[in-house]
Amino acid sequence: MFDIKSFYEAKSVRDAVDALVKDENAEIISGGTDVLIRVREGRDAGKSLISIHNIPELKGVEMKADGTIVIKAATSFSHLTNHEIIKKHLNMLGEAVDQVGGPQVRNTATLGGNICNGATSADSASTMCTLNAMAVLEGEHGVRRVPVCEFYTGPGKTVRERTEVCTAFEIPRSEYEGWEGKYYKYGKRKAMEIATLGCAVRVKLSEDKKRIEDIRLGYGVAAPTPIRCREAEKAVRGMAVSDPAIYEVLVSKALQEVKPRSSWRASKEFRLQLIAELARRALYDSIRLAGGEVVHWEENEMEAEK
Incomplete structure (x- = not known):
């Protein structure tokens, strides 16, 4: 059962705003995949719903x-x-x-x-x-x-x-022009799964494809909100794509910026492992997609063992 006070289908964005202003108990609904779950669970029970799902200007x-x-x-x-x-x-x-x-x-x-x-x-x-x-x-x-x-x-x-x-x-x-990137999601199953951790990396290489001119690193479920690891980005910017140390530089800085927690989906310790591993994979694939000569991070470990 869905405890909904009323449902109104707005004709335009202005119409939706006016309806929200008039009813202090109203909230927006579009696809409903999140809102209706909250209503069913009782968190938003008794609300008035203002639908924007069929407004052409929003699609x-x-x-x-x-x-x-x-x-x-x-x-x-x-x-x-x-x-x-x-x-x-x-x-x-x-x-x-x-x-x-x-x-x-x-x-x-x-x-x-x-x-x-x-x-x-x-x-x-x-x-x-x-x-x-x-x-x-x-x-x-x-x-x-x-x-x-x-x-x-x-x-x-x-x-x-x-x-x-x-x-x-x-x-x-x-x-987006001149940039390439990769998003990795980890979940216990491949379909119908909320992310245990998500990692997004985007890179822009130098004209000769030998250096990282710019980079972006973002995470989901690595903190209370989605975050960008700006210190990690700053540390890798300008490094050679052929230097296998770029992966550990990125990871070591990122681990200082994230704030994961333990939940029923995963422990904090496991999420820290995912934060490191997914960043390495996403950076590797981003460099490859951008046309750079990729070097696997394990080559840095092999050099250290010599």
């Missing part, structure tokens, strides 16, 4: 004249994965959201819902952080843009106000 992917990619908030994961713009320019994001739940969930769940739910386990969150994506929020006082990296304030909490609607996410050309 789709487009590229602006300046190359900025705009992903509308109510775009489903399945649509994202299969969209030509995503496959050509943001394939890493398409692969990340393709690991969410099963086909039924991916056909319904939306990018906006996944981010706005505030869960550190959201498969899209760490990738969106490494893309320096901007969340676009529209409320009764106008429109504002917030970096996804600054969107989370705590477990299940974000900067989005109750009367605001997340309408889109913007990714400038400079954040």
